[in-house]
Amino acid sequence: MRRVRSLILCGMALFAATGAxxxxxVERLGPETADQTLVIRSTTDIAVFRPVxxxxxxxxxxxxxxxxxxxxxxxxxxxxxxxxxxxPGADVVISSGVHQMVQLVNEAxxxxxxxxxxERLPAALKWRDELWGITREPAVIVYNRELVxxxxxxxxxxxxxxxxxxxxSAYAGRVATYDIEQSGLGYLFAFSDARxxxxxxxxxxxxxxxxxxSTCCSADLIKGVAEGRYLIAYNVLGSYAQSVQRQDDxxxxxxxxxxxxxxxxxxxxxxxxENGEGATEFLDFxxxxxxxxxxxxxxxxxxxxxxxxxxxxxxxxxxxxxxxGLSPSLLVALDKHTRxxxxxxxxxxxxxx
Amino acid sequence: MASRVHGASASSLTARxxxxxxxxxxxxxxxxxxxxxxxxxxxxxxxxxxxxxGAASDIASAITVQDGKPVLDLPVSAFELLALAPxxxxxxxxIGPDGATLTGYDEIALPSGRRGTRNGFFDGDFFGEPARFxxxxxxxxxxxxxxxxxxxxxxxLRARTEMAYDITRKALYVLAASGLAMALLAAVVVRxxxxxxxxxxxxxxxxxxxxxxxxxxxxxxxxAVMIQALNGFMARLDRxxxxxxxxxxDTAHQLRTPxxxxxxxxxxxxxxxxxxxxxxxxxxxxxxSTSLGHLLDQLLSQALVIHRGDAARRERxxxxxxxxxxFEEGDHAVLYPQAEIALDLGNRPVEILGDEPSLKEAVKNxxxxxxxxxxxPVRMGTTLDAGRASIWVLDAGCGPDAETxxxxxxxxxxxxxxxxxxxxxxxxxxxSVAGSFGGELVLSAAEGGFRAALTxxxxxxxxxxxxx
Numbered sequence: 001m002r003r004v005r006s007l008i009l010c011g012m013a014l015f016a017a018t019g020a021x022x023x024x025x026v027e028r029l030g031p032e033t034a035d036q037t038l039v040i041r042s043t044t045d046i047a048v049f050r051p052v053x054x055x056x057x058x059x060x061x062x063x064x065x066x067x068x069x070x071x072x073x074x075x076x077x078x079x080x081x082x083x084x085x086x087x088p089g090a091d092v093v094i095s096s097g098v099h100q101m102v103q104l105v106n107e108a109x110x111x112x113x114x115x116x117x118x119e120r121l122p123a124a125l126k127w128r129d130e131l132w133g134i135t136r137e138p139a140v141i142v143y144n145r146e147l148v149x150x151x152x153x154x155x156x157x158x159x160x161x162x163x164x165x166x167x168x169s170a171y172a173g174r175v176a177t178y179d180i181e182q183s184g185l186g187y188l189f190a191f192s193d194a195r196x197x198x199x200x201x202x203x204x205x206x207x208x209x210x211x212x213x214s215t216c217c218s219a220d221l222i223k224g225v226a227e228g229r230y231l232i233a234y235n236v237l238g239s240y241a242q243s244v245q246r247q248d249d250x251x252x253x254x255x256x257x258x259x260x261x262x263x264x265x266x267x268x269x270x271x272x273x274e275n276g277e278g279a280t281e282f283l284d285f286x287x288x289x290x291x292x293x294x295x296x297x298x299x300x301x302x303x304x305x306x307x308x309x310x311x312x313x314x315x316x317x318x319x320x321x322x323x324x325g326l327s328p329s330l331l332v333a334l335d336k337h338t339r340x341x342x343x344x345x346x347x348x349x350x351x352x353x
Numbered sequence: 354m355a356s357r358v359h360g361a362s363a364s365s366l367t368a369r370x371x372x373x374x375x376x377x378x379x380x381x382x383x384x385x386x387x388x389x390x391x392x393x394x395x396x397x398x399x400x401x402x403x404x405x406x407g408a409a410s411d412i413a414s415a416i417t418v419q420d421g422k423p424v425l426d427l428p429v430s431a432f433e434l435l436a437l438a439p440x441x442x443x444x445x446x447x448i449g450p451d452g453a454t455l456t457g458y459d460e461i462a463l464p465s466g467r468r469g470t471r472n473g474f475f476d477g478d479f480f481g482e483p484a485r486f487x488x489x490x491x492x493x494x495x496x497x498x499x500x501x502x503x504x505x506x507x508x509x510l511r512a513r514t515e516m517a518y519d520i521t522r523k524a525l526y527v528l529a530a531s532g533l534a535m536a537l538l539a540a541v542v543v544r545x546x547x548x549x550x551x552x553x554x555x556x557x558x559x560x561x562x563x564x565x566x567x568x569x570x571x572x573x574x575x576x577a578v579m580i581q582a583l584n585g586f587m588a589r590l591d592r593x594x595x596x597x598x599x600x601x602x603d604t605a606h607q608l609r610t611p612x613x614x615x616x617x618x619x620x621x622x623x624x625x626x627x628x629x630x631x632x633x634x635x636x637x638x639x640x641x642s643t644s645l646g647h648l649l650d651q652l653l654s655q656a657l658v659i660h661r662g663d664a665a666r667r668e669r670x671x672x673x674x675x676x677x678x679x680f681e682e683g684d685h686a687v688l689y690p691q692a693e694i695a696l697d698l699g700n701r702p703v704e705i706l707g708d709e710p711s712l713k714e715a716v717k718n719x720x721x722x723x724x725x726x727x728x729x730p731v732r733m734g735t736t737l738d739a740g741r742a743s744i745w746v747l748d749a750g751c752g753p754d755a756e757t758x759x760x761x762x763x764x765x766x767x768x769x770x771x772x773x774x775x776x777x778x779x780x781x782x783x784x785s786v787a788g789s790f791g792g793e794l795v796l797s798a799a800e801g802g803f804r805a806a807l808t809x810x811x812x813x814x815x816x817x818x819x820x821x
Contacts, residue, residue: 106442108480128440195429328443329432337447337456338427 023068030057030064038065038278041079041090043072043097043185044265044300045219048243052294056285063278071217072097072184076104079270083109088272091279094134094265096237097184099191099330101266105131106331110268113280117287124325125264131326133264134286135300138238138321139189141254142225148232148252156258157199160234164206172210176221176230179214180346185263186214189235191333191342192261192324199258203234208349226250237263239299255304255320262305262323367543374539378532385528386521393520397513398485401438402474405487408434409506412445413491416504421497423447423455431506438512444479444486445507450500461486461505482509549576553583565591596659596785604652607778611645647688648778654714655782658789667706667790669812672735672744673698675709679716680733689724697734703742705809707790712807715786716744718779719805723748727803737811743795745806752796752803783807 027046042049046069053065070078072095082089083104095101104110110130118132125133141154154160163171178186193200206212213230215221218240221233226248238253245251267286269279285291295301305321324330332338411431416423425447435443446457464475474487486507493500549572556568567584618641622634680696716733723731727748736743783805784794792809 106444106480108442108482123439128442327433327436327439328441329429329436331443332427332429332432335425335427335456337425341424341426 023070023074025067025069027067027069028064029053029067031061032064034062034064036063036275036278038063038092038275038282039068039090040065040092040094040282041068041070041075042092042094043070043075044094045069045240048239048298048300052286052291052298052300055290055294056282060281071182072100073182076100076184079104079109080107082270082272083107086272088270088274090270091273091275092267092282093270094267095184096137096263096265097188098133098263098266098324098326099188099333100184101131101268102127102326102328102330103334105268106328109271111271111273111276113269113283115280115284117284121287124323124327127326127328131266131268132283132287133326134267134283135239135263135265135295136305136323137263137265137300137302138255138305139235139261139263140238140241141256142222142233142236142241143252143254144225144228144231145250145252147228153252153254154232154256155254156256157197157203158258160232161199161202161206163232164210169210171231173213174229174231175207175210175234176213176215176224176232177207177234178221179216179350181343182216185218185237186235187339187342188263188324188330188333189261190346192322193235194342196259196261196322204345204349212350214350222251235261238302238304242299242302242304257317257320259320259322262321264323264326265300266326366547370539370543374536378535382525382528382532386525389524389528390517390521393517393524394513396520397516400516401508401513402485402487404434404437405474405485405506405508406489408432409487409489409504412447412506413489413502413504416447416491416502418493418495418498421495423449423493423498423502425456427456435506435508438508440511441509442479442482442484443506443508444484446505448503448505450502455502457505461507463488463503463505477507479507479509484509485513546573549573553580565594593660600652600656600659603778607648607652608645611641611648615641615645651718651778651782654718655778655785658711658714658782658786661708661711661789667708669704670707670709670712672703672705672712672742672809675712675716676733676735676744679713679720682713684717685720685724688721692724693730694720695730695732697732699735699737701737703735703737703744704812705742705790705792706812707809711786711789712744715783715807716746718782719746719807722746722779722805723803726750727752740811741808742811743806743808745804747799747802747804749802752798780805 023041025046027050029050040053046067049067053067057063057065068090075093075095076097079089079093080103081087093101093104105128110128112129114129118126118129121132141160143153152163154163160175163169164175178189180187180190190200193203213224215224218237221230221236222241222244224230225233226244228250238255241251241253245253267283269276269283273279286295292301296303408431411428411434412425415428415431416425418424432443435441444458444461446459446461447455448463449455458479461477461479464477472489474485477484477486484507486505488503488505490501490503493502553568553572553576565587567587568580572580615638618634618638622631622638625631625634676696676698680694685692685694720731720733723746728750730749732747734745734747736745780794780796787794787807787809790809792807795804795806795808797804797806
């Protein structure tokens with residue numbers, strides 16, 4: 001994914017006052033002459049999202065999109081600062097850190113919108129008509145096909161625990177996961193895991209004991225696995241894993257069959273957005289049949305979760321899916337105290353990082 | 354508009370009932386809606402306040418002390434509890450003993466008036482939206498940490514409002530249903546109430562015009578009043594028609610004989626050539642026609658009396674004034690110029706409820722009977738005795754014999770008696786006048802002669818004693 005960066009300007013200085021943070025990538029899509037601009041700030045890699053935006057723009061010659069790609073924590077910080085300062089920033093904010101989006105909505109940063117498309121969303125994928133879940137992506141275990149023998153492929157978290165249990169385990173120091181301090185998504189997955197089952201406590205303990213690695217982002221994790229630096233990566237976003245898997249035979253992907261977290265990237269329209277109309281149009285497009293097809297093609301609505309289309313054969317029973325619903329209870333994840341406690345435990349696990 | 358409504362309600366009982374029911378429903382509806390909304394709001398408030406309190410207590414109980422510091426692992430269950438109001442934003446703030454925020458939103462301000470550590474609820478504001486907050490405090494008395502930690506948990510009001518509206522809406526559905534039921538019931542009741550009226554109307558319509566027999570009174574009590582009034586009215590009509598019929602047949606009967614006699618005399622007169630006889634016939638003709646005129650007078654006065662007896666208004670009348678008037682008008686003086694009449698009137702008023710012309714007519718008849726059939730001296734007077742007021746005529750004769758007297762009584766009672774003589778007619782008039790005003794005609798032998806008296810229930814004189 002990093003190669004995308006080479007194509008595009010990088011590290012542009014922010015026009016916002018929050019100079020310490022910067023977007024990763026900026027790209028302009030659509031005709032330069034268009035009189036309307038839609039500013040999208042997203043955690044989604046532009047390479048993945050570009051076809052979706054391009055399809056949206058096809059029918060709208062008078063609109064162009066200013067796309068900024070951000071890390072989830074930075075995006076959260078910036079959006080919150082914009083909201084507090086009542087300053088128009090993005091027209092659309094899309095983040096995989098849905099707990100951060102829930103917090104933004106909770107702090108009255110989002111504009112409400114209701115349409116036929118949003119009405120069709122299940123209740124778990126929207127909150128207050130201000131936040132909508134637009135994708136469906138599983139958190140998967142990624143492994144290196146060449147270095148991990150078939151017998152060792154962890155189908156569940158218990159398998160992973162078993163792999164790490166022997167004192168002389170070959171996987172010691174070769175298992176990676178998100179650095180939850182750097183990645184909002186990683187924190188959300190870890191937090192959801194902790195809520196979901198006690199297994200995660202044991203897993204965390206195992207990670208700590210075997211000297212597992214934590215790193216910043218999906219791309220790093222997957223690349224590390226492909227290159228053999230890591231044998232297994234835990235809690236990787238399935239959409240990225242799958243897109244790499246299509247080009248790179250070395251990468252294998254497992255949906256844990258004890259339970260699989262399913263993330264829906266959340267979209268909101270900031271209250272002070274300048275082009276709110278374009279934003280809601282974009283939302284309606286994403287929720288429409290065409291938009292959903294484009295998202296599926298971009299693997300953002302994961303085909304492995306679709307039983308109807310389940311050509312992959314890796315499809316899982318819906319009962320093991322644990323969607324991370326858009327609910328105010330995600331606020332707990334962002335509580336300062338709780339986060340500190342959680343982080344303290346995490347740091348004890350990964351003292352080296 | 355108002356006048357049209359008034360007009361409609363005046364013209365139709367159904368419209369009145371409909372208007373009444375509609376008013377009742379509208380006013381009731383407004384009251385019930387207001388009450389339901391108040392109740393709904395109160396219900397929603399208490400329900401969601403408990404939710405808040407539960408969440409706050411949940412959070413408070415999760416606070417522990419580690420290394421001399423309060424440590425909090427925010428319980429997800431508390432937030433899941435709060436998420437039962439799925440669309441409401443959640444605010445919370447945990448305040449340490451020094452007043453500093455341990456975690457949560459600094460923006461939530463405790464109301465300044467309250468003592469910070471007291472548990473309870475307050476209304477506030479959360480990022481520009483009205484919200485309700487619960488306060489729960491937890492005291493610590495550890496070796497390393499002493500003091501009170503205050504947990505404030507709040508929520509915006511969407512779910513509460515929604516619930517209040519929901520309760521109100523449901524109450525209004527129930528109200529609408531019961532309103533409909535009431536309207537239907539009212540329609541049924543109105544129909545049921547008016548059924549007897551319709552039956553009466555149908556009965557009256559299909560009646561023979563001459564049928565004045567009473568209507569069936571086996572109807573609801575409320576309509577019975579009307580039926581009774583109707584029956585009373587018809588009875589009066591029947592009585593009047595009866596008397597008119599009698600009057601006409603009597604009159605025809607009474608006039609036929611004298612008119613026939615007159616014609617016979619007139620024929621005789623035309624055929625007679627002897628002047629002496631013609632003279633006698635002529636004088637007989639004169640006498641007959643005079644007597645016929647007299648009879649006619651009486652018949653007409655009887656008609657008058659009978660008419661007034663039922664129709665005229667009753668007034669307070671002093672019988673002494675009647676006696677005096679009859680005496681002063683002096684009709685008798687024309688017929689019986691030689692007669693002498695003595696008046697016997699007391700000092701005190703003798704008052705009854707009656708009709709002056711009818712009474713006068715009756716007394717005149719009694720007087721002329723006495724003058725015609727009795728023996729002088731004739732006396733006329735009034736007495737007031739044991740609540741009975743009487744006006745009487747007394748003559749020195751012995752009156753008709755007992756058989757005639759009995760016959761007279763029978764004749765008044767029977768409806769279709771022929772009255773051959775004008776004296777019988779006079780007594781009939783007196784009798785019916787007495788009957789009209791609740792009195793009676795008393796014919797009796799008195800000391801020194803025969804007495805014909807009309808006695809009535811006396812009316813006590815007014816305190817002022819307006820004698821004349």
